[in-house]
Every structure is written in structure tokens, then in C-alpha cells.
Amino acid sequence: MKTEIKNKQFLLDGKPFRILSGEMHYFRIPREYWRDRLLKLKACGLNTVATYMPWNLHERTPGKFDFSGMLDVRAFLELADELGIKVLLRPGPYICSEWEFGGFPAWLLAVKGLRLRCSEPQYMGFVERYFKAVFEQVKEFYTRNIIMLQIENGYASYGNDMAYYNFLKKLVDDSGYQNVVIAADGDSDTRISTEVPEGVWRTLMCGNENPVPQLEFNQSEQPDMPQFIVEYWNGQHMSTGQPIRPRDPVLIVENLRKALEWGAHINLYMFHGGTNFGFQNGAMASLDGWSSQLITSYDMAAPVSEAGDVRELYRMYRPLFAKFNPEFSLDTPVPPDCPKAAYGEVSLTEFAPLSANxxxxxxxxxxxxxxxxxxxxxxxxxxxxxxxxxxxxxxxxxxxxxxxxxxxxxxxxxxxxxxxxxxxxxxxxxxxxxxxxxxxxxxxxxxxxxxxxxxxxxxxxxxxxxxxxxxxxxxxxxxxPMEDTSKVVYGPLPEFPVKDNIGFFRAEFEIADAPADTFLYVPAGNRGFCRINGIILGRYDKSGPFHTLYVPAPFLRKGKNTVEVFEYDNLGRPAVQLLDHPLVGGF
Incomplete structure (x- = not known):
């Protein structure tokens, strides 16, 4: 398999290929659900999947790499190839993605003198080590289904160090990769013009408005190239305590139609968002002091929900993509939504105060x-x-x-x-x-x-x-880190309501049959985080906009299950509820 750009066309094995892509991140989706989500992508009329790679999880400890379980990128690429889906791989090193530290491992902050996203020697050395580990995992797919590889992400919104940018391109080239390399940015005539390494395709990020003016501007900047919206924003990130502002799906589809009719290649960001399990949600902070904590859910109001359910936007997309993907038929069956279950209210029976543990x-x-x-x-x-x-x-x-x-x-x-x-x-x-x-x-x-x-x-x-x-x-x-609670000593519950007594509350509950997806709600909680069977689901906050945490069926088991609630403030009563639907404000 070979990709290249000639005569303003993207070519796959010498023939024009229209990139119709959707973004989903293997590390935000239980491995058991990868097939379901990829089949839904294909049944929407898309031919390519895009994914970031999180450096912070793949190399959480310096020099020790993890590509297992939900981090097994090789298995994800293998599955995409089996299903006939091409891949846009986005390994960073910086990914943004509303993800903790933009995907950087925290240990970089402990290296004296290190500066991020530039040609500082220590940083470049760590990037080289990481990229070599990544390429070792994915290089067999260079000639199978990786049609594009992206270096960096939105670099014009951070820096202009061409020595660093060229260094990333050289690392890719030296790995044996010979297909198309891209850079991603949101260019317009009101931004500093983006410069990219030689031989790199400059692509766009946009979607909150009619994309045609940006496409035309980018065309004027690189007249011999096709145009690709590498992130067509059809959703929205969500911040703690801030209301969801639903976007009009009719307008989203109409603007996408304009881009496709103009001739652009497309990647939907996100097609399926998934979940920031653990403590992997990101945050935003401006230079003037404004800040916002992002939430555990990465639902993004995407065409496919956090729990894998297709939305009206998905159904509206299918006939549109059918017009631009000659290999797609509307008769293609859409996989059913995953089963959901309401396991009812579970009384919390034990308490472990933080101060004693x-x-x-x-x-x-x-x-x-x-x-x-x-x-x-x-x-x-x-x-x-x-x-x-x-x-x-x-x-x-x-x-x-x-x-x-x-x-x-x-x-x-x-x-x-x-x-x-x-x-x-x-x-x-x-x-x-x-x-x-x-x-x-x-x-x-x-x-x-x-x-x-x-x-x-x-x-x-x-x-x-x-x-x-x-x-x-x-x-x-x-x-x-709150990942191992095996030594925590539980005792009887305190008097309720609990005030200023931060700690773990615990209970066991039974599932009689094969588990189904469910949603964990702490009805009398204020803010904290929850664990199911030793897995940190993420944070909850009464200010919303998501009031439940998604619990995938693979995190549960038939028989006995353990739930732990770590409440930060005041817990009104000792109970959680397991619902068959999320509690969300705004859509």
C-alpha cells in the first residue's frame, strides 16, 4: 500500500482516494468494544479511522513502555485492517485532546531545564525514545492500512521552532515510513501563518462555522495540494460546572456538506469520544487567569455516544456520506446499541476515613x-x-x-x-x-x-x-495515586449526613446474569471519584453537566462486584444508584 499527493489529489496505490474519516481513541474505549465502534464507523459511510496516541500512558515511567490492554495500539490497527478501515495515526508527541497534560508524561516536569515542544536537547531525546517505541509497534502497518501519520498537533498555537518540527519529520522518515505525513492547524487570515517541514501536508481544524473560507485560504497558501479538515468539530468538549450548549445537528451537517462539495477530505472530531477513565481528564487555563476543569466523560455530543449509542447526527450523516463514498451502501446494517441495565440502588455499608488511612x-x-x-x-x-x-x-x-x-x-x-x-x-x-x-x-x-x-x-x-x-x-x-486500596482499613459508617469527613465509602452488589453497561450515580454526593472492581472510573461533581459515570460491562462481572466512592465534601446519605441511562444536562 502506498499513499502520495500528486496533481492536487490524494492517491492510494496510484488511484484517487477520498478520505472520509472519523476520530476515536482506542485508549478511551474498553478493548472489548473496539470492534463495535469500528463497525459503526464503517456503517456510517466512513473509510478511515483517526486516533491519537497518549505518551503519558504508553511511557508512564521513564523508559518503560506499556502497549497492553486498552493501550494495545497494534491490536487496534490489526482490527481496523481486518475490517477494511484505513488509519490516520496521530502519535504526538503532544496531542491536546482535552487529555491530561495534552498527553505528555508528568515526569517531564521533573527534568530540570527541559522545555516542551521545542528543540531543547533533553526533550528531543525523550521524544526520540518514545517515537522509536511507537514505530516498533506500528511499522508493520505502514504498508497495510496507515495511510497518513501526523506529527505534533496545532503547533501554530504554541511555537515556531522549525528545528524541532524538522526533527519530528526526520524521526518518521528514519522509521521507514514512506506514506503521507501531515500537520494540523486552524489557519485563517487573522493568525500567524503556519510553516511546516518540507514534504508535510498542512491540514485544517475547524467546524464551528462555514468551513469554506478557511479551505479557500488554505488553498491559497498551498495551491498545489488538496485540502483536508483533519478535525471537523462536530461536537464540543465539556467543563465541570458549565452548561452544555447543544449545537444544531442540521447546521453541522449542512456545513459538512459544503466542505465535501467543495472537495475537502474530512475527519470528524469526534466520531465517538469515549471516556477519560481514571484521572485523565484535561483542563484549560488562559494566561489571564481563567481556568476550567474538563469532565471524565468525553462524550463530546458526538454522532456515537460515550456508551456507543448512535444519535440523530449519526443517522443524518449516513445519506450524506453515501453521496461521496461510492463503496458505501445505505443497506449496510448498523450494529445495535450495547445493552444497558439498571441494577438499582446500592447501600454503602462501610467507611474508611482518609485521615486514618x-x-x-x-x-x-x-x-x-x-x-x-x-x-x-x-x-x-x-x-x-x-x-x-x-x-x-x-x-x-x-x-x-x-x-x-x-x-x-x-x-x-x-x-x-x-x-x-x-x-x-x-x-x-x-x-x-x-x-x-x-x-x-x-x-x-x-x-x-x-x-x-x-x-x-x-x-x-x-x-x-x-x-x-x-x-x-x-x-x-x-x-x-489512589490505584491500590488493598491496605485501606474499612469500618462502620459514620452518622449521616457526613460533613468534612473525606474518605472512602464501600459496598458490594450482585449481578445475576452477564453484565451490561450501566451508569453510576451518587445522588447525595457533592464531588469525588468512584472505583468499580478496583478500576478508577473517574470524577463526579454535583455541578454537572454529567451527573453519572459510565460503567462499561467489561468492568463488571457476573456475581459479586465492589463499588467505592471517595467523597471530598459532604455525603448526604450512604447510597449509589446504577442506572440504565446517563443523567446529563443539555442534550
Whole structure:
């Protein structure tokens, strides 16, 4: 298989090929559902699937690579090839994608002098190591179904280091890849013009408006090339506490029709969004201080929902793509939606207070004069714990945390003192005869976009000041990834409603038959995260817009199942509900 661009046409084995693609990410979808989602893509009239690759999960520990389970990109490519689907591979190293730290591994932040997305030597060395590991996994598909490979992502929205850009292109070339290489950006006459390495196809990102003016602008910039909207935004990302603003599917389809009639190649972003399982949701932060935490669901209001159900937008797309894909028939059957089940209300029966289980949850414990960031002790996601000893004082001791990222809970001698967040980092302690001060800081997620992504250290970045007078020295810092709760000690429930008693609530429930997809709801919760059978589903927040967490059937089992709820604030009553539909505001 060979792809190339000649005479303003994209050619596959020497013949014109119209790229009709949909984006879905293998790492956001349970492996057991890859086939279902790919078949739905093909049944929509598409011929290509696009996927990012998350460096942070593939190389979570420096030099140790993971391509297993939901990260088995080779198996995903093999399945696409079996189904006759071509692939646009987008390995980064930066992916954005509303994903934690834009796909960068957190350990990069602990390397002194390292600068991201430029020709800084340390960074380029790590990128080379990662790319070589990636290419080793995917190179057998260079001549099978990888018709395009993208380097970087939206680089004009970050930098202009051509030494770095050319370095990425050379890594691809040196791997033996000989097909089309692309770059992705959202160009217009109001942006700094994008420069790309020689031989790289410059493509567009757009979709919130009529795309034809951008296509024509890009055509004027590269008149000898076809035009490709590598991200046609037919959905929307979703932020915690912000309402969903539904987009008109008629307008989405109409603008897509204009682009197709103009002659553009298309990739729908997203075709199927999936889920940011664990703590992999991203965040946004502007240079002027505005910030937003993205949610666990990556539903994106896409044509195929988070749980794999086809929407009206999907049904509207099919006849449109039938006009532009001569190999597609509307008689192609659409796979049915996956079964859903309501398992009812489950009473939480046990409680493990955080303050009594800090040692059981702590790893990578390090002593130092000053608080260390999560990255400095080799941590990445979850929480970071700070412990110090305060001497007795004859007055109420004011304490201020300087450089809090992101929110924290303070305990003194095992008793809760205060909940802290940015803009509210001060508290006071009656020291008595002296004692142990514990500050537990949550990594709410690292920002994934814009020119400030290097400012993503988590925990306490500066220090803790006593009495507005002196830094407190003598700290023990520990990571708390919350992935292993086997040593957590549970006991009886406290009195309800629970207030200011952060910790785990647990229960078991039975499934009599083969499990089906379900949706976990904490009706009396405020905010926190949930685990099912040891898997972190993600975060919940009463402010929405998603009030449930998607629980795929492969995460469940016939017979006994265990649910754990880690509530941050106040739990009104000890119960969760397992529903057969999501609770969502806005669409």
C-alpha cells in the first residue's frame, strides 16, 4: 500500500482516494468494544479511522513502555485492517485532546531545564525514545492500512521552532515510513501563518462555522495540494460546572456538506469520544487567569455516544456520506446499541476515613527541607500528601500555603481543619503542645492547551508560611495515586449526613446474569471519584453537566462486584444508584 499527493489529489496505490474519516481513541474505549465502534464507523459511510496516541500512558515511567490492554495500539490497527478501515495515526508527541497534560508524561516536569515542544536537547531525546517505541509497534502497518501519520498537533498555537518540527519529520522518515505525513492547524487570515517541514501536508481544524473560507485560504497558501479538515468539530468538549450548549445537528451537517462539495477530505472530531477513565481528564487555563476543569466523560455530543449509542447526527450523516463514498451502501446494517441495565440502588455499608488511612495510600515517600511537588517525587495522578511537625505556640498560628495546585484538605493531629483551594489558601491552627500537620492536595488535572502548559506542577510549588513570618521546614512528601486500596482499613459508617469527613465509602452488589453497561450515580454526593472492581472510573461533581459515570460491562462481572466512592465534601446519605441511562444536562 502506498499513499502520495500528486496533481492536487490524494492517491492510494496510484488511484484517487477520498478520505472520509472519523476520530476515536482506542485508549478511551474498553478493548472489548473496539470492534463495535469500528463497525459503526464503517456503517456510517466512513473509510478511515483517526486516533491519537497518549505518551503519558504508553511511557508512564521513564523508559518503560506499556502497549497492553486498552493501550494495545497494534491490536487496534490489526482490527481496523481486518475490517477494511484505513488509519490516520496521530502519535504526538503532544496531542491536546482535552487529555491530561495534552498527553505528555508528568515526569517531564521533573527534568530540570527541559522545555516542551521545542528543540531543547533533553526533550528531543525523550521524544526520540518514545517515537522509536511507537514505530516498533506500528511499522508493520505502514504498508497495510496507515495511510497518513501526523506529527505534533496545532503547533501554530504554541511555537515556531522549525528545528524541532524538522526533527519530528526526520524521526518518521528514519522509521521507514514512506506514506503521507501531515500537520494540523486552524489557519485563517487573522493568525500567524503556519510553516511546516518540507514534504508535510498542512491540514485544517475547524467546524464551528462555514468551513469554506478557511479551505479557500488554505488553498491559497498551498495551491498545489488538496485540502483536508483533519478535525471537523462536530461536537464540543465539556467543563465541570458549565452548561452544555447543544449545537444544531442540521447546521453541522449542512456545513459538512459544503466542505465535501467543495472537495475537502474530512475527519470528524469526534466520531465517538469515549471516556477519560481514571484521572485523565484535561483542563484549560488562559494566561489571564481563567481556568476550567474538563469532565471524565468525553462524550463530546458526538454522532456515537460515550456508551456507543448512535444519535440523530449519526443517522443524518449516513445519506450524506453515501453521496461521496461510492463503496458505501445505505443497506449496510448498523450494529445495535450495547445493552444497558439498571441494577438499582446500592447501600454503602462501610467507611474508611482518609485521615486514618494516609499511610495505606502513600507511596514514593521522600523527606526534604521544603515541600516537593508531585512530579519531583515521581508521582503523576491522584493526590500528594505533605506531613510536618509544628512546635507549640502561645497564640493561634496563621498558616498560608503558597503555590497550591490544586485544592487541599488540612488535618492537624488527625482532625480536619479546613478545605483549601486557589484564592483561599490560608488557615489557622491551635498548636497546643505541638503536633502533626497534614496537607493533602488533589491534582485536579493538568492543562492540555495553550502557551502555559509547562506550568503544570502539582501539589505545593513554593512552600508553607507560618504567621506571615517564616517558611516551615522539615517535610515528608508522598504520592497518593489512589490505584491500590488493598491496605485501606474499612469500618462502620459514620452518622449521616457526613460533613468534612473525606474518605472512602464501600459496598458490594450482585449481578445475576452477564453484565451490561450501566451508569453510576451518587445522588447525595457533592464531588469525588468512584472505583468499580478496583478500576478508577473517574470524577463526579454535583455541578454537572454529567451527573453519572459510565460503567462499561467489561468492568463488571457476573456475581459479586465492589463499588467505592471517595467523597471530598459532604455525603448526604450512604447510597449509589446504577442506572440504565446517563443523567446529563443539555442534550
Amino acid at each position: 494516609l499511610d495505606a495510600l502513600s507511596v514514593n515517600t521522600t523527606e526534604s527541607p521544603c515541600p516537593l511537588t508531585l512530579e519531583e517525587i515521581g508521582g503523576d495522578y491522584g493526590f500528594v500528601r505533605y506531613t510536618t511537625h509544628l512546635k507549640p505556640q502561645t497564640f493561634t498560628l496563621p498558616v498560608k500555603v503558597v503555590g497550591l495546585a490544586d485544592r487541599a484538605w488540612v488535618f492537624y493531629n488527625g482532625k480536619f481543619v479546613k478545605h483549601l483551594w486557589k484564592g483561599n489558601e490560608s488557615f489557622a491552627v491551635e498548636t497546643g503542645k505541638g503536633g502533626t500537620l497534614e496537607i493533602i492536595v488533589e491534582n485536579m488535572s493538568r492543562t492540555n492547551f495553550f502557551c502555559n502548559t509547562e506550568h503544570n506542577h502539582k501539589g505545593i510549588t513554593d512552600g508553607v508560611i507560618l504567621n506571615g513570618q517564616q517558611f516551615q521546614h522539615g517535610w515528608t512528601t508522598s504520592a497518593m
